[in-house]
C-alpha cells in the first residue's frame with residue numbers, strides 16, 4: 460500500500476517510508492491511497508475470530524508487503540497481549556475499557572505496534588533512529604514502554620516540569636535503556652515547539668534519522684481501528700445500532716474509528732466528546748474551523764487547540780461538510796460537568812471512570828436524548844488511578860493501585876533538565892544516545 464501526503468505536494472511513498480519519516484516532506488500527514496472494505500461475512504461472523512485474527516485481517520492491506528505476513532502476525536500478537544472488555548452500565552450505555560495495557564492508557568496499542576514496525580524496518584540498518592516526542596502526560600509513558608529495548612531505536616521524551624501527574628512522570632523517567640526523559644522548564648507547548656523545530660533543523664536531520672511517535676505517524680494511528688472491531692464483536696449480537704462516543708484531543712482515535720467504518724464495520728454514528736477545547740464542536744455547529752490556544756482542564760490528554768488528525772477526517776469525507784455532519788456529532792463539557800459525571804457514574808452504576816471517560820459518558824448521554832434507540836459505547840481511554848487526585852476527590856474513596864503502577868511508583872526518577880532549544884540540540888548532537 461502506498462501513502463500520499465494530504466498537502467499533495469510530496470511524492471507517494473511506501474508504508475515503511477511513511478513510518479520512518481512520520482510526516483511527508485511537504486509537512487503533510489500521510490494517508491493510504493486505497494481503503495478496500497472487508498467482506499460482509501467477516502463482520503457477520505466476527506465473534507468466531509480472535510482479536511489477533513481480527514486485527515490482522517483489518518490492517519493487512521495497509522502494511523503488507525513492507526512487513527511480511529508472518530512478521531505482521533507476530534507483531535500483532537505481541538501488541539495485543541491484554542484484553543479490551545466491554546462493561547455495560549445500562550441498556551443504552553456501555554464502556555469499552557482500553558486501559559489494560561502496560562501504561563494503562565489506550566495509546567499502548569499504537570505505541571507497541573509502531574515500535575515493533577520500526578524495529579523490524581531498522582533491524583539491519585547501522586544508523587540508529589531517534590524517536591523524538593513531546594508529551595503532556597500519556598503519550599510519553601506509552602511510547603517509552605512500547606519502545607523499551609527495541610534495537611536500533613532511541614527514544615527521547617520531552618515533558619513539562621511539574622505539569623504531568625506523579626504516575627505519568629514515573630512511567631517516563633524510570634525505564635532506562637534506550638529511553639531518555641528530558642524535563643523541560645516550560646509548558647507542553649514549549650516541548651512541542653522544540654520537537655517541531657528539531658525536525659526542521661538540517662544540522663540535526665543531516666546527522667541523525669529523527670521521527671515522531673504521535674498519532675500523525677500512520678503506524679501509531681491505524682492500529683487504533685482495532686478497538687472498534689473488538690467492541691462490535693462483543694455487542695453486535697445484542698444491539699443493532701452501535702454508536703461510539705470518543706473522548707477526543709488530537710482526533711486520532713475518532714479518525715481510526717472512521718477507518719474501521721470505511722472497512723465496512725457497521726457503525727451507526729460517531730460522537731467526538733470534548734472538554735472545553737471545543738474547536739470541532741464549534742465547527743460542526745457553525746461550519747467555521749477556528750483553532751485556539753489550548754485550555755488546561757482535568758482531562759488533560761484532550762487539551763488540544765488544533766487537532767492534528769482533523770485533516771484526515773476531512774479527507775475520509777471528501778471535505779464534504781454535510782456527510783461529515785451526518786456521521787459525526789460533537790459536544791463539549793466543562794470540568795464541573797465532568798466531575799458531576801464521574802460522581803453520577805459511580806453512584807448510579809458503581810463504576811469508576813477517569814476524567815476522559817467521564818467526558819465520553821456525557822457525550823453518550825447527550826446523543827441519546829435525541830436518539831434513544833441506539834446503543835452508545837464510550838471509550839475509557841485511561842485507568843482512573845492515573846488521575847488519582849481528581850477521581851479520589853470526587854468519589855470520596857481511596858483507589859487501589861493496579862500492579863502496573865505499583866511496580867513503578869517507588870522507582871527512582873532519572874531525567875535531564877533542559878530549558879531551551881539549544882539545550883535540546885546540544886543533547887541530541889553530543890550524547891551518544
Ligand SMILES: *Cc1c(COP(=O)(O)O)cnc(C)c1O
Nearest residue numbers: 597707708709710711712760840
Ligand atoms: C491521547 C488521549 C486522548 C485523546 O485521543 P486523541 O486520539 O488524541 O483524540 C483521550 N484520552 C486519553 C486518556 C488520552 O491519553
